Each structure stands twice: as C-alpha cells, then as structure tokens.
Amino acid sequence: MSDVNGAQALIRTLVDGGVDVCFSNPGTSEMHFVAALDHVPEMRGVLCLFEGVATGAADGYGRMTDRPASVLLHLGPGLANGLANLHNARRARTPVVTVVGDHAGYHKAYDSPLESDIDALAGTVSGWLRRSAGAADVGADAADAVAAARTSPGRIATLILPADTSWSVGAAVAAPRPVEAPAAVPADAVAAIAAVLTSGEPCALLVGAGATRTRGLVAAARVAAAIGAPLYCETFPARLERGAGRPAVERLPRAADQAARRLAGVRHLVLVGAQAPVSFFAYPDQPSSLVPEGCEVHELGTVADDLPAALEQLAELVGAPAEAPLQAAARPELPTGELTLDAIGRLLGALLPEGAIVVDEGVTSTRQLPGPTAGAPAHDWLTLTGGAIGQGLPVATGAAVACPDRPVVCLEGDGSAMYTISALWTQAREQLDVTTLVFSNRSYRILEGELANVGAAASGPRSRDLLELGRPELDFAAMASGMGVPATRARTAEELADQFRRALAEPGPHLIDVVLPGS
Amino acid sequence: MSDVNGAQALIRTLVDGGVDVCFSNPGTSEMHFVAALDHVPEMRGVLCLFEGVATGAADGYGRMTDRPASVLLHLGPGLANGLANLHNARRARTPVVTVVGDHAGYHKAYDSPLESDIDALAGTVSGWLRRSAGAADVGADAADAVAAARTSPGRIATLILPADTSWSVGAAVAAPRPVEAPAAVPADAVAAIAAVLTSGEPCALLVGAGATRTRGLVAAARVAAAIGAPLYCETFPARLERGAGRPAVERLPRAADQAARRLAGVRHLVLVGAQAPVSFFAYPDQPSSLVPEGCEVHELGTVADDLPAALEQLAELVGAPAEAPLQAAARPELPTGELTLDAIGRLLGALLPEGAIVVDEGVTSTRQLPGPTAGAPAHDWLTLTGGAIGQGLPVATGAAVACPDRPVVCLEGDGSAMYTISALWTQAREQLDVTTLVFSNRSYRILEGELANVGAAASGPRSRDLLELGRPELDFAAMASGMGVPATRARTAEELADQFRRALAEPGPHLIDVVLPGS
CATH class of the missing domain: 3.40.50.970 (Thiamin diphosphate (ThDP)-binding fold, Pyr/PP domains)
Structure with missing residues (x-):
C-alpha cells in the first residue's frame, strides 16, 4: 500500500x-x-x-x-x-x-x-x-x-x-483523463440553417456560450453581413470579446419591451449557443417568452458543440464575405462635471485600457455602457450570468489571478458589493490588479423599478424604505481601506477620471466609490 | 372572489x-x-x-x-x-x-x-x-x-x-392554528430515570434544548444535588440562562479529551434534551462517541416534550431539596495590562451588565469566559449551535430586535466576523443596542490547532499561510465606521474596560476591535 x-x-x-x-x-x-x-x-x-x-x-x-x-x-x-x-x-x-x-x-x-x-x-x-x-x-x-x-x-x-x-494512506495519483473535443455540428444541420437564413424571410442571429469569443463572432458577423440580418448576443454572456478590431454585437436588452423591439418582425431566430429569449422575471399579464409571435426558432447545434466551426461552415454556405465587419477604434471625449450614467459611460469609453477584463455587476448603473465603450481597445466583458448578486468582486478576483498581466475593471452596484465585500481582502493579499468602481446610488435601484413593473400597488413609505441603502450611508472607501485596498471617492467626472487613471497606473487593487448624483 | x-x-x-x-x-x-x-x-x-x-x-x-x-x-x-x-x-x-x-x-x-x-x-x-x-x-x-x-x-x-x-387576488387571511403544548413525559418513564439515578451507581446529568432555561435548570440542579451527581449542559446551547441567582451548570467542553475527563467513571448518563456527547469532528484513531466505555445512556423524554415539568417530577421522585443550589453573585477584579484571554474573561465578568444577552462566536478566544462570568448578574448566553461560522453578528442583531430593553454583547472571532460583516449596517440602521467585541488574533486560530489534531503531517509555510489573516491586517474599526457603527480599538485591559463601559452606556451599536497580544 x-x-x-x-x-x-x-x-x-x-x-x-x-x-x-x-x-x-x-x-x-x-x-x-x-x-x-x-x-x-x-x-x-x-x-x-x-x-x-x-x-x-x-x-x-x-x-x-x-x-x-x-x-x-x-x-x-x-x-x-x-x-x-x-x-x-x-x-x-x-x-x-x-x-x-x-x-x-x-x-x-x-x-x-x-x-x-x-x-x-x-x-x-x-x-x-x-x-x-x-x-x-x-x-x-x-x-x-x-x-x-x-x-x-x-x-x-x-x-x-x-x-x-x-x-488515509493507500492513495494513488491518477493520470489525466482524455477530454473529448467538442462535437462537430452535422453538415446537414448546418445546411438546414443556411437554407433558413437564405430563404429571404426576415432573420436574426442570437449567439451565446462559446460563440461570444472572437472566432465565433467573426464567423457570425460574416453570416449576418451576408444576409443583412441583425446579430445579437445573449443578454448575459459569460465572456464577450469586444472592442476595436472585433465584430460589433449588441447584447439583447434585459428589458422585455426593448428586447421585443429588437426582435419585432423577425420570422426566423437562429440560436447559436444561446437560449431562446425569455423574460428575466414573470410580470402580471406579460408573456414569459420574448420570441415574437409567428417567429420560428432554430438552433445551430448545442452548447456542447464546436460552434465557431459550425458558424464558419455556415458562413461558407451562405456565401459570406471573407472578412467580417469590425468595430472601428473610437473613444468618446472625456466628460466633465456631473457623474451621470451617461458621463460614466463616456469616461470608461475614453479610458478603458487595452486588454481590460471588465467584470460588470453594475446592475442599473452600467446599462448604458455598451455604446460608449464599443470602440475602446479590445477587451473582455464578463456579466452576471445567473442573476445571483454578489458575483462581481469575486469574479474580478479570479479573473485577476488568471490573467496577472491584464488590468481588471470591476463595475459594482452598492447593493451587490455588500454581498461579498471581503473579496477585497483577497485582492489585497494577492496584490491583484483590480480597479473596482462601486456605483453608490444608495438604493436597490433596480427594485424601485421592479416594484412598479410587477404592478405592485402604489408603494408607500414602508415599502420604499425597504429598498433604501442610504440610512446609514455605506462608506466603501472606509471599508476597502479596512481590508487593505487603497480607496478614494469620486463625485465629479474630473475626479473619477483622475482617480481611475491613477488606479490603473499603480499595481495592486484599488477601489473608487463613485457617488452618483442625488444620492 | x-x-x-x-x-x-x-x-x-x-x-x-x-x-x-x-x-x-x-x-x-x-x-x-x-x-x-x-x-x-x-x-x-x-x-x-x-x-x-x-x-x-x-x-x-x-x-x-x-x-x-x-x-x-x-x-x-x-x-x-x-x-x-x-x-x-x-x-x-x-x-x-x-x-x-x-x-x-x-x-x-x-x-x-x-x-x-x-x-x-x-x-x-x-x-x-x-x-x-x-x-x-x-x-x-x-x-x-x-x-x-x-x-x-x-x-x-x-x-x-x-x-x-x-x-393574484382571491386570497384569504387565515386564522392562527392552535399549537399543541409540549407533551408530558409519561410518569413511568420519569420513574425509570429516577430508579437509575438512585441506583447508587455513578451518574451524570446532561441537559440541552428547553432544559437550559431557568425553570428546567433549577429542577435539574435539585436532582443533581439530591444524588450528588454532576450537572452538565450541552456544549453549544441555543440559550443558556446563567449568572448570579441561577443554577451553575458547566457546558461540556468541546475538546474530546476534556469532555472525557468530565465523564470518566460515569456509569449512567441521563440526557435531558441533549444529544449523547459526540466529537465535533472525527480525528484519526479517536472515537466519535464521547460516552465512556461501560456507561449507559438514558433519555428523559425527547426534545419535543415538556422537559422542565419532567425534571420537576423527577426531583420529587428522587427526594430532591426544595431549593436548588444557586450561583452566588461574584465579580472578578478588573484586570490591567496585557489583553490575555484570561484578562478578557475577568474584564467581562467584572463589567457584564444585568440582563445582558451574550452572543458567543468567539471560537478560540472565548473558551475561558464561562468561569469568570459565572457570578455576573443574570444573563443569557447564546452559542454557535451548528458550527457554521458567520452567526454571531446576525444573531446579535435579531436578539436586539427581540429585546430592545436588554444590552446585547456580541463576542466575535475575526475570521467569523468577516462572513456576515454587513450585519453591522442593519444594527446601525435600526439603532440596535449591540456592543460587538471582535477578537483579532489575525488567524483562523482554531484551525492551527486542528491541523495538529487531525494528525496532518508537520505543516510547512504554505499550509500555515492559508490559516493566516494578518496579511493584510483587517481593520474592523474602519469597516464598522464605513457601515455607520462607531468603533474603537483596544490593546490593553484599561482601554478595553473604558471603551466597553462607554459602548454600554451609549445607545445604539458599537464595535471594539480587541487586538490580542502577539497579533
């Protein structure tokens, strides 16, 4: 033994x-x-x-x-x-x-x-x-x-x-097992999708899972360009490769009415590693499915399959151009003055560093970011895939361990940040290059909207109070310092730009408490 | 409808x-x-x-x-x-x-x-x-x-x-259901236990569940006094009523060797709402059961039964004295100088206020507290019943909501405190009268011992490092302030006494970071 x-x-x-x-x-x-x-x-x-x-x-x-x-x-x-x-x-x-x-x-x-x-x-x-x-x-x-x-x-x-x-002793080290490569999507299944896409009826592509990396996106963008169909990405991709020099793809909006507008008139929705779009929650008298009436849903393979390869075959079958349309490099002007969500978007678009890993758990505060950051240098965008908040700081921690040579930018809501705030300590202990922006709106802002969305009776002071985070104020700079992470507070675009630049320039973790106007 | x-x-x-x-x-x-x-x-x-x-x-x-x-x-x-x-x-x-x-x-x-x-x-x-x-x-x-x-x-x-x-509408408010009173332990079952206890063989009583409140404890103490048997409480009671004017009862130690010493020679162990003693963890070549060989285990009723009434019947059957021996009021001298665990115990014994609710998740830092606090004014002691850390701050929060007129003293380990630190914010929001003492020893101290207890091979720097909380230092005063709880740091007995007194005197929550020597 x-x-x-x-x-x-x-x-x-x-x-x-x-x-x-x-x-x-x-x-x-x-x-x-x-x-x-x-x-x-x-x-x-x-x-x-x-x-x-x-x-x-x-x-x-x-x-x-x-x-x-x-x-x-x-x-x-x-x-x-x-x-x-x-x-x-x-x-x-x-x-x-x-x-x-x-x-x-x-x-x-x-x-x-x-x-x-x-x-x-x-x-x-x-x-x-x-x-x-x-x-x-x-x-x-x-x-x-x-x-x-x-x-x-x-x-x-x-x-x-x-x-x-x-x-107990008597154990034995085991050799690594062979891991099967992803299966190829059968040629006839790819051909069937090609037939749908070239039918002349209005189509749209919705990519997810492994098709949200550059290789799959390039092929998907070629297909979309060939048939003049819109290309969407699932609402919450695990990792979306985007930015200048990569295909531009819009994430399907989370809000049901906005998603419905994108898909209106589509007769064939082709899913590539994505689920058929569904409302995040049920709301009284609203449908769960976001697939428009009369729209047929088709799937190119399964999430287990080699989707980038299938997309490349599909591109050939639909006679796609050899090159995909790519996002041009473009940075917004640096904003000044009040820290509106719009200003924050432009600020990030202006300053996001090359190769950044953006971990986005900003909830209501980051919905306007995709536009102004689209032309920033190539970067990855990691989202809240399962809706369970408290994910951003930990995911940023792990991403920084995985990629010590890339800057990690963590976008956090104040409510979400409090779930797993001790991740900051691990970032300090391991001296990880994470810059966390906590968007302090002093509330579960998303729920204020949801209270109305679910048709809850006109809310009074007691229900509103239960969504309120400002009493007492959460001082994220104090908490971060208490865990060994240097921290500052920004109330204007100039302050945020200055602090963000400094945080990116210095090694190790930093936190910026971004105090939103009116809070 | x-x-x-x-x-x-x-x-x-x-x-x-x-x-x-x-x-x-x-x-x-x-x-x-x-x-x-x-x-x-x-x-x-x-x-x-x-x-x-x-x-x-x-x-x-x-x-x-x-x-x-x-x-x-x-x-x-x-x-x-x-x-x-x-x-x-x-x-x-x-x-x-x-x-x-x-x-x-x-x-x-x-x-x-x-x-x-x-x-x-x-x-x-x-x-x-x-x-x-x-x-x-x-x-x-x-x-x-x-x-x-x-x-x-x-x-x-x-x-x-x-x-x-x-x-959806169409709902109806329902009237409260009747709740059955706890069942009486059958008289013959009580008599059988009385026979065991009066057999002349060495006996011990171990109480738990509802028998750890004053009424049950008084009856249990009368029984123990009548037969000259030791009276123990389960190691982790949900709520132990203790202090001056209440029966003195020792919690069975968590450490297997110490528990074994208490029970050595006992031939009959009578459980009253407690489980048969068991090792908290398994250790190589150590028994799981802490019941000594040759000791018979008897149960007076079940945890669902009316155990205080059964204990009172038992007291009559064994001819117990009408009065139980009660703990005399006694406070240690206030310690000075270094903040040893012994000094902390005497300090709490000297200053614990009347009617205090003590929530104890101090892990290794509070094991020596029962002795010096035994004669403090009557108080309740709430322990970590299930071993899942992160319980202290939340339980203290709920206890303070339940009993707004009683002071809550929360004893926390630094490792445990970080699990659910945001409880401090709720304490501030609700202005709860909780005084939290965080014992900062900068480590998962209990695990340093457990590494040896499980017989793990001589530990090296990498394993020891994984139990170390001092890099970077956790500044609990900064974190508490960041959540609206006034906080101080104590490094000597004098500082702690001063800060503890002030925290008790002022309404609302307070936190004291108790920095243990050598950390």
Whole structure:
C-alpha cells in the first residue's frame, strides 16, 4: 500500500490535470488538503474569507482560462455559502472543480453539529457529482472530476471528500483523463440553417456560450453581413470579446419591451449557443417568452458543440464575405462635471485600457455602457450570468489571478458589493490588479423599478424604505481601506477620471466609490 | 372572489399568528410582499444586506422570544445565501418562518437565469416545507407554517411562494392554528430515570434544548444535588440562562479529551434534551462517541416534550431539596495590562451588565469566559449551535430586535466576523443596542490547532499561510465606521474596560476591535 494519503493524491492529480489554483476557505475536515499544499508546491492556494468569494473567483478564473480552478469548501454550510456564485458559474458553463470536505464516513451517523445533507446541496449546481468511497479512489475520482469539468461546454464537477478518505494512506495519483473535443455540428444541420437564413424571410442571429469569443463572432458577423440580418448576443454572456478590431454585437436588452423591439418582425431566430429569449422575471399579464409571435426558432447545434466551426461552415454556405465587419477604434471625449450614467459611460469609453477584463455587476448603473465603450481597445466583458448578486468582486478576483498581466475593471452596484465585500481582502493579499468602481446610488435601484413593473400597488413609505441603502450611508472607501485596498471617492467626472487613471497606473487593487448624483 | 392578493393575505396571517417581524432581503419576485408592508403596518420589515444576516437575525430573535420571526428571501440563490445560518437555527431548534419567493409557476419552464431547485435547498434545513399552489391557498399555508414553526421543539417552516400566488387576488387571511403544548413525559418513564439515578451507581446529568432555561435548570440542579451527581449542559446551547441567582451548570467542553475527563467513571448518563456527547469532528484513531466505555445512556423524554415539568417530577421522585443550589453573585477584579484571554474573561465578568444577552462566536478566544462570568448578574448566553461560522453578528442583531430593553454583547472571532460583516449596517440602521467585541488574533486560530489534531503531517509555510489573516491586517474599526457603527480599538485591559463601559452606556451599536497580544 502506498504511503500517499488521499489529500496528497488529490492535489497531485489536480495539478497533473492542469488544475493548479485552489480558491479556498478550509475547515477541520480539509486540514489534510491544506497540509498537502506543502507537498505539492505547484498548487497555488488562494485564501478567501467567505466561500462565496472562493466560488465566484473560480468562476472568473475559469471564464478567462477555459480551465477549471479548484475550490475547497468546508462541509455543508461551506458549500451553502458558495452556492450562489456556483449558480452563476453553472449558468456561465464555467469549468470548476469543487472539493467539499465531509466528516469521516463512520462519523456521520453521530449527527455532530456540522452534519447536513451535502449531496442535496451539491446536486443543485453540479453537472457531475461524486462522493469518494475511500483513499484508494480519490486520485481516480479527482481525474474524473477534472475531465467532467473540462468536457464541453464546461460544468461544475463536485467531489465530496470524507475526511478519512483524505487522511488515509493507500492513495494513488491518477493520470489525466482524455477530454473529448467538442462535437462537430452535422453538415446537414448546418445546411438546414443556411437554407433558413437564405430563404429571404426576415432573420436574426442570437449567439451565446462559446460563440461570444472572437472566432465565433467573426464567423457570425460574416453570416449576418451576408444576409443583412441583425446579430445579437445573449443578454448575459459569460465572456464577450469586444472592442476595436472585433465584430460589433449588441447584447439583447434585459428589458422585455426593448428586447421585443429588437426582435419585432423577425420570422426566423437562429440560436447559436444561446437560449431562446425569455423574460428575466414573470410580470402580471406579460408573456414569459420574448420570441415574437409567428417567429420560428432554430438552433445551430448545442452548447456542447464546436460552434465557431459550425458558424464558419455556415458562413461558407451562405456565401459570406471573407472578412467580417469590425468595430472601428473610437473613444468618446472625456466628460466633465456631473457623474451621470451617461458621463460614466463616456469616461470608461475614453479610458478603458487595452486588454481590460471588465467584470460588470453594475446592475442599473452600467446599462448604458455598451455604446460608449464599443470602440475602446479590445477587451473582455464578463456579466452576471445567473442573476445571483454578489458575483462581481469575486469574479474580478479570479479573473485577476488568471490573467496577472491584464488590468481588471470591476463595475459594482452598492447593493451587490455588500454581498461579498471581503473579496477585497483577497485582492489585497494577492496584490491583484483590480480597479473596482462601486456605483453608490444608495438604493436597490433596480427594485424601485421592479416594484412598479410587477404592478405592485402604489408603494408607500414602508415599502420604499425597504429598498433604501442610504440610512446609514455605506462608506466603501472606509471599508476597502479596512481590508487593505487603497480607496478614494469620486463625485465629479474630473475626479473619477483622475482617480481611475491613477488606479490603473499603480499595481495592486484599488477601489473608487463613485457617488452618483442625488444620492 | 376577494380583492386581497396573496402577499397581503400572507402578511396579515403572519401578524395574526404573532409573527410581526420580517428580516428581509427581497428581490423582484418578492415585490408584492414588500408593497403589502404598507397595508399591514403591524409587520416590521428589517432590511439586511445579505441573506445570511436575515436568517441569523431570525435565529437570534426566535431564541429570545420563543416566537418565530419571518425571513423573506429571493429565489434559490437568496435561500442558498441564508442556508448556513438556517443550519445553525435548525440545530438550535429555533422557530423560524422562511418565505422564499419563486418565479411565477408558468414561468419556471422557461429556465430564466435565476431558476434553480429551491425545494432541494429548502429540504436540507426545513422541518416543514410547502409550495403554495395558488393565491387562495397562501393564507392557509402561512397559518400552517406558523403552527409548524411553533410546535415544540421549534423548527424551520419554509413556504415557497411563486410570484403569481403572491400577486393574484382571491386570497384569504387565515386564522392562527392552535399549537399543541409540549407533551408530558409519561410518569413511568420519569420513574425509570429516577430508579437509575438512585441506583447508587455513578451518574451524570446532561441537559440541552428547553432544559437550559431557568425553570428546567433549577429542577435539574435539585436532582443533581439530591444524588450528588454532576450537572452538565450541552456544549453549544441555543440559550443558556446563567449568572448570579441561577443554577451553575458547566457546558461540556468541546475538546474530546476534556469532555472525557468530565465523564470518566460515569456509569449512567441521563440526557435531558441533549444529544449523547459526540466529537465535533472525527480525528484519526479517536472515537466519535464521547460516552465512556461501560456507561449507559438514558433519555428523559425527547426534545419535543415538556422537559422542565419532567425534571420537576423527577426531583420529587428522587427526594430532591426544595431549593436548588444557586450561583452566588461574584465579580472578578478588573484586570490591567496585557489583553490575555484570561484578562478578557475577568474584564467581562467584572463589567457584564444585568440582563445582558451574550452572543458567543468567539471560537478560540472565548473558551475561558464561562468561569469568570459565572457570578455576573443574570444573563443569557447564546452559542454557535451548528458550527457554521458567520452567526454571531446576525444573531446579535435579531436578539436586539427581540429585546430592545436588554444590552446585547456580541463576542466575535475575526475570521467569523468577516462572513456576515454587513450585519453591522442593519444594527446601525435600526439603532440596535449591540456592543460587538471582535477578537483579532489575525488567524483562523482554531484551525492551527486542528491541523495538529487531525494528525496532518508537520505543516510547512504554505499550509500555515492559508490559516493566516494578518496579511493584510483587517481593520474592523474602519469597516464598522464605513457601515455607520462607531468603533474603537483596544490593546490593553484599561482601554478595553473604558471603551466597553462607554459602548454600554451609549445607545445604539458599537464595535471594539480587541487586538490580542502577539497579533
């Protein structure tokens, strides 16, 4: 029997499989994993002060590398704390290997205080789920988990690791499993879509998943140009490659009426890695589906398929031009004066650095940003895929770990920021190059609108009060400083421009509290 | 058909059933609930910036009132964020009515971004779980939920409320359901325990659940005095009434070796509302059960029964004295100089105010407190029942809402505090009389010990680094100020005494960052 314990086999197998970062918030049942870090120096452990930060960071890391990070969580409550951002990662189809420590198998019957139903929790977000039966299995289980996470289109693979499988010896490192390449969309299926698109009836393309990267977008833009159809991107892409020199693609608006206007008159909607458009919430007397009446929906392959290749074949079949129309470089003038949302958009468009990774959880404050930033130097835009707020600061943290040479710009709502604010500490600890802009409007602004949207009876002072964040005022600069992140506050466009430039120029994390007018 | 909508019927039914506080973090699917607050002014809405704060506050409220508060959560991710503190509440058997808004029923098939398996999540913590089928059912469902939560020994009742059941009219307010009183323990069962206790063999009593309040403790102390047996309390009681004029009872130590020493030689362990003692975690080559070999375990009733009455009957049967031995009033001298854990214990013993509610999530920093605070004026001690950290600040928040005339003292570890730090904002918003002491030892100190306890191989710099919170330093005073809570920092016993006195004397919340020596 080997003298390798389960935890050591786990980490070595993960590293051999290309998983060399672990975002973690460990507890007693994970102590052997922690100890094993000293034996496998290739694994980088990144400490997070809350599990939702760890899972969100893994999401950001996976979106930027297309490789899973691992997440180390402590028992059921630790997993529970990480679920909301795993929900977002599931929606983003991010590859993640989640390792949840459990009590030793023989200990579970005693119902000690932390005992709970880990399997039920894990099942809600995991595309692959296994509980290791013994130390001898841990290596093989870990290799299977990595392969499952990496298999197109990416999923959350959760391995539950009872403490005794972790500390017992007799474990073996497992070799990486082969990961199948994404399947090709059958030629006749591509031809059928080509026939639809060349039918002469009004068509539109809606891309999502893997088709939101440059290669897929270029092919999609060629197709769209060939047939004169509009090209849309899903409302909340995991990672949209955009900016100067890349195809321009509009995200379908979240607001149902605006989405309806974009799709009005379309007879054929061709989905490429995107879901058929649906209202984010149900509203009284409003349809759930945003597909116009009389519009047929077609799908080019599935999210698991090689969509960029299918789009390239499609481009040939529809006789598309060899080159896609690309976004010209264009920056707005720097705004001055009041910090309106419009001014903020122009400011970001004017200053966004080359290669930026923009993490957008600005909710109501960032809806006007796509226009003025469209011609900024090429950058990536990461969005709130699953609607579970508290995602921005953690995803930015993980993206910065993934891409240490690229500037990360995190756009945060004040309400959302408070969910996982301790991500700032991890950014300071790891000296990550993240510039966070918190848009302080002192309210759950989106809900003020939603109160009206759902047709709730005219709201009075008590209901409005429950959406109000200004009493007392949240001082994000003070909180950030308390976690080691240098912070400033901006009340004018000039101040914001100055502070943003300085934050980008200095290494390490920074936070700017962007105080919106009237708040 | 009535023109009352489901949300209005829900809130009115809750209020009629005695549930008149709602800790909430709402979203779109809960907007009708929010709007209905203007129609039912008896319901107090308390806004929390994170769901784990809301659920923890409901736990604290329920422990202090023995009545449920309601919690309003937004869809699966909102519930997920609240699960860890619902886990603690489940272990505390706190009555809680959890209302989780869901998408409208017809909308779920569209798999919009926030769709997830709410029922699976809720099932892991709920003693009662129902999904309202229509607006007409909501009132009755809410009345059933309140009754379920209140039925002894208290549980989490979760009502999933699809948005359309909330906004549709035709709902009806339901009258409160009768709640059955706790069952009496059968006389022969009490007699059997009396026979054991008077057998002459070494016995010990271990009380938990409802037997940790004064009435049960007095009877238990009379029994223990009559037979000369030690009286212990479960390690993590939901609410232990203690201090001068109440029976003295030692909590069974968490450390297995110390617990074993207490129970060595005991032949009969009588459980009264407590579980048989079990190791908090499994450790290699250590037993899970802490019941000594050769010791028989007996149970006086179940946690659902009227345990104080059973203990009083038992006292009669064993010929107990009419009066229990009570703790004499005694305060230590105020310490001076270095802020050792021993000094902190004496300081709290010297200054703890009459009627204090102590919320203890101090982890390694508060283990030495029971002794020096035993003779302080009568107070309640609320502990981390389920081991899921991030409970202290929220529970203190809810306890302060429940008992506005009593001072709340929250003892927090620095690692634990960071889980749900935004509770401070709710304390400021509601101007709650909570004094929080954060014990800054700059580490997950408990895990440094656990790394050794689990027999993990000699730890190196990389594993130790992952338990270290000092890089960068967490400035709790800055963070608290940023959320509107006045805060100070204490480095000596004199400073702490001075700051603690002032915090107690002033209304509203305060935080003291207690910097432990060497950190």
